[in-house]
Amino acid sequence: MALFGRRKPGFAKEVELxxxxxxxxxxxxxxxxxxxxxxxxxxxxxxxxxxxxxxDLLDFxxxxxxxxxxxxxSEPDPAPAPEEEKKPEKTKAQLLADFIRERSASGLxxxxxxxxxxxEEIDKLLEEMAADPTCADIFKVRGQKDTxxxxxxxxxxxxxxxxxxTTEKDDCRTVAEMVRFNxxxxxxxxxxxxxxxxxxxxxxxxxxxxxxxxxxSEEYKDIRECTAAINGEPYLFSIDLMSEKYARALANGAEAxxxxx
Amino acid sequence: MSVKNGINGWAGTILRVNLxxxxxxxxxxxxxxxxYIGGMxxxxxxxxxxxxxxxxxxxxxxxxxxxxxxxxxxxxxxSGRMNITLLSCWSLGYSIIDAHMGGHIAxxxxxxxxxxxxxxxxxxxxxYIKIEDENVTIEDxxxxxxxxxxxxxxxxxxxxxxxxxxxxxxxxxxxxxxxxNIITSFGNSGGGGIGALLGSKKCKGIAVxxxxxxxxxxPMEVRLLSNYMIKDxxxxxxxxxxxxxxxxxxxxxxxxxxWQGAPGITWDKAPHGQxxxxxxxxxxxxxxALRCNKGVFDFGEVAEKYTVKQGGxxxxxxxxxxxxxxxxxxxxxxxxxxxxxxxPIIKMLEWYPNHLDAxxxxxxxxxxxxxxxxxxxILGGAGSRAAxxxxxxxxxxxxxxxxxxAYTSGVLKDVIERENPGEWEKIPWALMESGDPRWVVxxxxxxxMREGIFSDLGLGTYRLYQKWGMDDASKNVAGxxxxxFVNGKNFNxxxxxxxxxxxxENCWQAGTLYSMMYNRDCMIHHLINFCSSGAPYNExxxxxxxxxxxxxxxxxxxxxxPINENKIKLAKWAFIGKQWHDSATLCNWMxxxxxxxxxxxxxxxxxxxxxxxxxxxxxEEYTREDQEHDSERISQLLRVMTAVSFKLxxxxxxxxxxxxxxxxxxxxxxxxFKPFEEGTVKLDREDWEKSLDMWYEAMGWNKxxxxxxxxxxxxxxxxxxxxxLEELGLI
Numbered sequence: 006m007a008l009f010g011r012r013k014p015g016f017a018k019e020v021e022l023x024x025x026x027x028x029x030x031x032x033x034x035x036x037x038x039x040x041x042x043x044x045x046x047x048x049x050x051x052x053x054x055x056x057x058x059x060x061d062l063l064d065f066x067x068x069x070x071x072x073x074x075x076x077x078x079s080e081p082d083p084a085p086a087p088e089e090e091k092k093p094e095k096t097k098a099q100l101l102a103d104f105i106r107e108r109s110a111s112g113l114x115x116x117x118x119x120x121x122x123x124x125e126e127i128d129k130l131l132e133e134m135a136a137d138p139t140c141a142d143i144f145k146v147r148g149q150k151d152t153x154x155x156x157x158x159x160x161x162x163x164x165x166x167x168x169x170x171t172t173e174k175d176d177c178r179t180v181a182e183m184v185r186f187n188x189x190x191x192x193x194x195x196x197x198x199x200x201x202x203x204x205x206x207x208x209x210x211x212x213x214x215x216x217x218x219x220x221x222s223e224e225y226k227d228i229r230e231c232t233a234a235i236n237g238e239p240y241l242f243s244i245d246l247m248s249e250k251y252a253r254a255l256a257n258g259a260e261a262x263x264x265x266x
Numbered sequence: 267m268s269v270k271n272g273i274n275g276w277a278g279t280i281l282r283v284n285l286x287x288x289x290x291x292x293x294x295x296x297x298x299x300x301x302y303i304g305g306m307x308x309x310x311x312x313x314x315x316x317x318x319x320x321x322x323x324x325x326x327x328x329x330x331x332x333x334x335x336x337x338x339x340x341x342x343x344x345s346g347r348m349n350i351t352l353l354s355c356w357s358l359g360y361s362i363i364d365a366h367m368g369g370h371i372a373x374x375x376x377x378x379x380x381x382x383x384x385x386x387x388x389x390x391x392x393x394y395i396k397i398e399d400e401n402v403t404i405e406d407x408x409x410x411x412x413x414x415x416x417x418x419x420x421x422x423x424x425x426x427x428x429x430x431x432x433x434x435x436x437x438x439x440x441x442x443x444x445x446x447n448i449i450t451s452f453g454n455s456g457g458g459g460i461g462a463l464l465g466s467k468k469c470k471g472i473a474v475x476x477x478x479x480x481x482x483x484x485p486m487e488v489r490l491l492s493n494y495m496i497k498d499x500x501x502x503x504x505x506x507x508x509x510x511x512x513x514x515x516x517x518x519x520x521x522x523x524x525w526q527g528a529p530g531i532t533w534d535k536a537p538h539g540q541x542x543x544x545x546x547x548x549x550x551x552x553x554x555a556l557r558c559n560k561g562v563f564d565f566g567e568v569a570e571k572y573t574v575k576q577g578g579x580x581x582x583x584x585x586x587x588x589x590x591x592x593x594x595x596x597x598x599x600x601x602x603x604x605x606x607x608x609x610p611i612i613k614m615l616e617w618y619p620n621h622l623d624a625x626x627x628x629x630x631x632x633x634x635x636x637x638x639x640x641x642x643x644i645l646g647g648a649g650s651r652a653a654x655x656x657x658x659x660x661x662x663x664x665x666x667x668x669x670x671x672a673y674t675s676g677v678l679k680d681v682i683e684r685e686n687p688g689e690w691e692k693i694p695w696a697l698m699e700s701g702d703p704r705w706v707v708x709x710x711x712x713x714x715m716r717e718g719i720f721s722d723l724g725l726g727t728y729r730l731y732q733k734w735g736m737d738d739a740s741k742n743v744a745g746x747x748x749x750x751f752v753n754g755k756n757f758n759x760x761x762x763x764x765x766x767x768x769x770x771e772n773c774w775q776a777g778t779l780y781s782m783m784y785n786r787d788c789m790i791h792h793l794i795n796f797c798s799s800g801a802p803y804n805e806x807x808x809x810x811x812x813x814x815x816x817x818x819x820x821x822x823x824x825x826x827x828p829i830n831e832n833k834i835k836l837a838k839w840a841f842i843g844k845q846w847h848d849s850a851t852l853c854n855w856m857x858x859x860x861x862x863x864x865x866x867x868x869x870x871x872x873x874x875x876x877x878x879x880x881x882x883x884x885x886e887e888y889t890r891e892d893q894e895h896d897s898e899r900i901s902q903l904l905r906v907m908t909a910v911s912f913k914l915x916x917x918x919x920x921x922x923x924x925x926x927x928x929x930x931x932x933x934x935x936x937x938x939f940k941p942f943e944e945g946t947v948k949l950d951r952e953d954w955e956k957s958l959d960m961w962y963e964a965m966g967w968n969k970x971x972x973x974x975x976x977x978x979x980x981x982x983x984x985x986x987x988x989x990x991l992e993e994l995g996l997i
Contacts, residue, residue: 112514112545161517161865168514190802192822193521202511203530254824254936254945259522261754263771263947 098133102140102156109156114168116151148173171204176215179205181225184241193259194231194242194252216241233260274483275336275883276304277381281402283395285467286326286387290402295381301983304335306364306848307900308382309351310907313362314987316384319907320914323355323459324442324466332375332383332472335850337876339376339580340480340883341488343495346579347851348372348456353911354785355459356444356661356726358762359918359925361785361911362904365458366848367433368579369451374431377476389468394434396426397474407470411440414655415449422473434471435461436657438714442466443724445713447659452577453587453605453650457659458786459726483885491878496583497549498864499871501525501799502557503586503607504791505856507863508800509557515547517865520800526559533573535591541575548863554583561588564612565643571636572643577605584856592647594635598703606650609663614649615642616666616755617706619674621699632701641701648703649710656714662787664727664765667755668748669709672723672734675744681734682719689718728763737761750930752937758929759787768794770932771947774826775957776837778949782926783841783901785908789854792840796860797823806869810861813870815839825944829957834964839894845904846897852876899982902974905965906987909973913994922958922972973997 095103105115121127134140144162145154148169155165163186170179180200187195200207207215219225227245232238233256242252271278273296280299282291295308302311309331321327330352338345350365357363375383378397385395389404392411396403410418418434426432433450439461446461448471464471482488501507502525510520511528527543534540546553558576561569572592576585589605596602604611618631632641653660660666672678682690697705711717713724722730735741736748749758757765759781769781773793781788801807803822811820812832819832847854859871872878873890880888905921912918912925932949939946941953962969966978973996976988991997 109514160514163517163519164512164514167512167519187521190518190805191521192803195521199519199521203528204512248944250939251824251944254939258824258947262522 096133096137098130098137099139101130102134102137102143105143105154106156106159109158109160112160112164112168114146114153114155114160114165114172116153116172118151120154149175149178167204176207176211177218177222177225180207180212180215180241181219181228181243184228185243185246188243188246188252192247192251192255194240194247194256196233196256196259197239197241231256233257235261272481274481274885275340275880277334277376277379277478277480279380280308281380281383281397283383283385283402283404284387285385285389285393285404285469288404290404299381301896301899303846303849303896303900304338304381305333305347305349305851306351306845307335307896308333308849309349309364310362310900310903312382312384313351313353314903314907317353318914319353319361319911321353323353323360324462326388327386328353328463328466329384329386330460330463332385333849333851334372334376334381336883337850337852337879338480339373340482340879341485341492342581342852342879342883343492343500344579344582344584344853344856345851346370346372346581347848347853348375349848349851350448350456350458350460352458352460352463355462356729357764357785358728358916359785359908359911360915362907363458363784363786364848365447365456365460366789366851367448367450367454367456368582368853369431369433369454370580371431371433371450371472371474372851373580374474374476376480377478378474379476379478383472385464385467385469388466392468392470394422394470395472397472397476398426398430399475399477405473407468410434410470411468412437415657416655418470419449422471426473427475430473430475432471432473434657435464435469436655436714438462438657438659438724439465440470440657441714441716443658443714443716443721444726444729445659445661445665445724446657449654449657451579452589453607453610453654454579455654455659457661459659461657461659482883484882487882488879491875491882493551495859495872495875496551496554498867499859499862499875500554500583500856501861501863502527502546502554503560503563503584503855504798505795505859505861506799507861507869509546510563510800513545513547515545518800518802518806523798523800524560524563525557525800526562527557531559531562531567532570533575534570535572535574537574548865551583555585558584558586559588560586560607561590561643564588564646566639568637568640569643572647574603579853582853582856586855590647592644594640594644595648595703598648600648600703600707601651602647604647604651606646606654609660610653611646611650612642613660613663613666614645614706616663616670617649617709618645618698618701619670621695630701631699645701645703645706649706652707652710656710658710658713658724661726661763662765662767662789663757664763665713665723667757667765668727668730668736669723671748671753671755672736675742675746677734677736677742677744678720680743681722685719689720693718693720726763727758727765728761731763747930750934752931752935756929756931759932760925760927760929762925770928770949772797772823774821774833774947775829775949775954776833776840778928778932778954779834779837779957779961780841780844782928783904785911788844790840790844791854791856792843792858792860793820793836795855799861801861801869806861810868810870811836814860814873824947826942826947826949828942828950828953829960831960834957834960837961838964842894842897842901845900846876846893849897849900850876850880895982899984901965902979902982902984903987905967905972905974906979906984906991909996910990910994913996919996920971920973922962922970926958926972928954968997971996 108115142158146165146169150173153169184195197212227243229244231253238260240256280293299308312331333349354363392407393404394407396405415434415436419432422432433448438446442462444459447455447457449455506524508518508520509525510523512519531543532540543556546557572590574589577587577589578585587605587607592602620628623629635644713721731737739745739747749761759766764787767787769777815836816832818830819836862871877890877893918924936946941950979988
């Protein structure tokens with residue numbers, strides 16, 4: 006079956022089915038119009054195929070003598086179009102940009118570590134790419150372990166940042182950054198189940214460990230827990246950006262789906 | 267139809283069906299109804315001209331008007347809406363209201379060649395109205411009278427042909443239950459008590475086949491506008507414009523909203539095998555329908571297991587009706603194919619309040635079925651199917667909240683035991699206490715068949731509270747006024763008998779103001795759509811809204827601020843805009859395009875889009891100012907009819923006091939907070955009175971009474987309305 010939208014590796018497999026293989030009441034086999042279409046297509050294919058004993062038309066025409074055209078054109082044939090100018094070959098930097106674009110289109114950021122494997126002068130190449138106006142759509146985001154490139158035409162800046170955080174597998178930093186961002190931009194506290202979703206994939210046990218680690222760290226002392234009164238759903242918020250009273254109220258409203266039926 | 271008669275947009279013909287005499291006549295839509303656009307506008311004008319507002323809503327002189335508009339079936343996305351105007355048989359004042367339904371019948375009706383159908387009189391035997399292009403007949407419906415809507419609809423489709431779109435009332439409407447509706451397609455309904463009105467006319471429903479077309483002046487322009495809308499503007503269900511699962515093209519991720527489609531979110535029961543909804547980037551037209559996944563929003567990822575597909579209405583790319591095949595229901599001999607998108611499927615747990623066990627302890631009544639946490643979904647499936655089949659309408663959830671409050675407060679038991687001894691013991695409480703889905707089916711059956719005092723719930727909140735003393739603390743065992751008391755289940759917005767529908771709980775004073783303007787729940791989504799869109803308030807919602815309406819027009823969630831002029835401007839835009847949508851017709855759950863999905867547009871939507879569609883369809887310039895002027899005309903007519911109803915039916919001369927009164931809980935809830943403090947949605951009484959003053963001024967209404975002035979009405983060529991108000995001593 007087809008995956009609509011952009012495909013992510015591993016989320017679906019493609020299977021090609023012919024109409025006659027479709028099961029049940031949705032089978033095209035039951036649709037006379039489809040049969041007719043298939044028959045027409047088959048018939049057209051048969052009539053197009055060369056038949057035994059008959060010469061090919063063009064071959065036959067070639068054997069005929071030349072004759073004067075009784076209906077010469079009123080204007081001479083136009084001069085043949087000049088050969089298209091050959092496009093200059095892409096530079097290495099531009100090819101690198103193409104590679105980054107392709108990965109971005111699939112939702113993947115490109116770490117320097119990946120592209121430097123086969124490239125000795127990677128720094129120079131990256132500088133070239135940065136200076137090339139045809140690569141102006143290529144951006145980077147710095148992590149703690151590496152720098153990552155992406156194309157802004159197909160990948161959002163914030164998503165690139167999320168992808169960087171999840172790639173570096175620093176779960177505490179990932180959770181803290183997202184919680185702080187949500188408190189500031191929306192503003193909203195963040196439910197723990199937010200991190201179970203893609204691309205975080207942190208289940209309950211993982212989140213328990215993350216919360217325990219954050220509590221023990223000075224760096225994350227602003228990250229606090231609260232609970233939605235209506236159903237006990239746990240949330241996180243930053244005390245530097247939001248009061249606990251407000252966080253609890255927003256969490257409760259979200260879980261109660263207040264007015265959002 | 268308009269292709270034949272040369273009119274752009276409108277079909278050009280209004281049907282009139284008299285069920286007493288059997289006469290069927292046709293009249294021209296234009297030019298008479300041009301100032302009223304279509305749909306609701308035509309309905310209001312007809313009722314104003316032809317039905318005295320003290321008419322018995324279920325009597326022989328009552329009428330209803332089915333209506334569509336110039337944008338219905340004109341190639342415009344999300345235009346599959348039909349409006350039905352009638353007098354309320356259940357809310358305070360018994361005034362003018364509307365029902366609306368989606369599905370495919372609006373398009374069929376337009377293709378058949380009609381802008382509206384006036385149904386009047388009463389048949390002496392069950393009938394249905396059959397419309398097949400220019401051929402309109404009144405057919406016998408004796409063989410489907412008494413049947414549920416699913417069987418009735420299937421029978422009409424089988425008898426007339428599958429090309430017919432059909433809509434029928436259920437036993438609730440036949441039995442004149444005020445909380446009744448009409449059902450079409452798969453779970454699409456028109457509520458407001460239309461079932462009872464049609465039942466009083468012995469009209470089981472309608473069957474429509476239209477083979478015509480709508481004439482569009484500039485079809486390529488409509489197509490380009492539609493492409494632009496779907497590519498750059500529209501989001502998912504309720505126009506939520508930010509996905510709820512991170513997608514690589516999107517700057518933002520919502521914590522909780524209706525755009526649930528994402529890689530890994532699947533339709534597990536799709537006919538040819540599981541479908542992964544993947545990413546649905548802004549700028550790509552073909553994936554819009556994969557965004558919604560309403561089941562996942564309502565019930566969590568457990569819904570994927572039973573999702574067949576996302577269904578919806580004609581011309582809609584959003585597809586907000588999850589269609590399920592819920593296997594666990596088969597164990598209870600209940601239908602497994604269910605579909606709904608709103609209250610009837612998401613609020614069924616309200617029928618299962620905690621009960622007292624043998625030890626007198628309060629214990630839950632529900633349990634998991636096949637998976638952890640699936641009770642809400644399975645019970646929702648059973649309940650929505652039963653509600654639709656019996657043709658019961660829920661008054662936007664008040665039906666079950668009233669049951670829940672009455673049960674838990676002891677009022678239900680007290681009234682039943684007092685009024686009908688023996689009934690309480692016959693009610694199968696064991697089904698409720700064991701979380702059996704057949705309980706909710708039985709509840710709807712009782713209501714539809716008017717069985718026992720229990721079925722008084724079908725009267726609707728206003729009449730129920732009067733009968734059971736729930737509107738007076740001294741008249742019920744709970745000692746409460748159920749309109750006013752602070753309780754998580756009390757959603758009454760005022761004392762009129764209907765709940766808030768995106769009022770103070772999300773939309774500050776603006777939402778509360780327009781919530782009070784109708785005689786049923788307002789169903790306005792202009793504000794809630796962007797509030798819950800998933801877009802960040804500080805980075806998108808505030809700048810975009812202030813771009814359109816000025817500084818301070820909007821508040822963040824749970825942090826309101828005092829009223830100001832720009833909030834009034836916003837509120838008015840939403841209020842009159844709703845009349846526009848129900849007249850044009852466009853789906854108010856999707857329009858307007860306020861926030862865009864497109865980053866290139868800086869997420870700024872296009873509030874002129876509706877007018878652009880009109881211009882393209884009509885082939886003549888139609889501006890947003892024209893749209894707002896026409897919509898305000900209809901809004902003023904609504905207010906006039908409300909004032910006249912209140913005078914004739916209640917002797918009231920003051921809408922501010924008698925109609926626009928807001929329930930106390932709006933000001934008294936969340937006692938740990940002060941109004942306008944971070945964390946609360948409670949309003950301030952003084953600020954509310956100021957809001958009303960500013961609102962009435964903006965609408966051109968008398969500040970003391972809330973009734974339109976002659977000067978205002980003359981501006982909209984409603985001088986005859988002013989005459990009537992004067993005659994009644996209201997101005």
